[in-house]
Amino acid sequence: MDEEGCFVVGKLITFEGPDGAGKTSALMAVVPLLESKCNQDIIVTREPGGNPIAEKIRNVILDVENTAMDDRTEALLYAAARRQHIVEKIEPALADNKIVICDRFVDSSIAYQGAGRGIGEEAVAQMNLFATNGLAPDLTLYLDVPSEVGLQRIKQNRQDQYDRLDQEKLAFHQKVRQSYLQLAQDNPERIQTIDATADLDTVVAKCLQVIEQRYPDLFTA
């Protein structure tokens, strides 16, 4: 049940981590494996984005031309995209008893805008409550890598897709990672940390194991 009294029956599972941790790669490999064993429908989505309005906001946020963007404007845009995504896509899917697997959610705002930009993690968490109306993930897989490793992966393999946040200095990404580690420490039930320095197959196997252990009833033997 959310704070407006809507009945939420599905599950929201989020993937989090610093840039280049391998969230998208892991998620894309995990989902077909889950689908082959799971009794419930699964939808995959991402933030910022996930629906046409939020994808437009994503383009504004990540545009390397937008060097003048104020830190609070950035935080508000992420939250605005999130609100639209929740209302249009996440809540209807949860109400329809689906499993929603989302590449990033509020923890990203807390780590990147709260800690990375220095707005304050508590302030960003509070501001996001307005956007989420209390909707929170049931389970979060936090893929942990040292910032240098994540940035190196992006530099090596994805330089053509460098966005405004990827361009930030190492110190920014280190603050982001420290914030994620603190979030994981403060929310041990919800957030499961996965060592993402391992090879992709190992990371994928670990993600599957965590999900299956948490929700054994969803899977056929």
Ligand SMILES: Nc1ncnc2c1ncn2[C@@H]1O[C@H](COP(=O)(O)OP(=O)(O)OP(=O)(O)O)[C@@H](O)[C@H]1O
């Ligand atoms: N476990 C891994 N070991 C080595 N390289 C990896 C691993 N996982 C992903 N990669 C590579 O690292 C790069 C970044 O991966 P990916 O885009 O999945 O990360 P991400 O966490 O989604 O990044 P971002 O948040 O910046 O979008 C890709 O080129 C991918 O092939």
Ligand SMILES: Cc1cn([C@H]2C[C@H](O)[C@@H](COP(=O)(O)O)O2)c(=O)[nH]c1=O
């Ligand atoms: C949701 C969200 C994301 N970010 C940052 C993290 C990344 O650098 C970019 C885009 O994400 P992707 O994984 O590369 O697709 O946006 C953020 O700073 N705050 C957020 O709330």
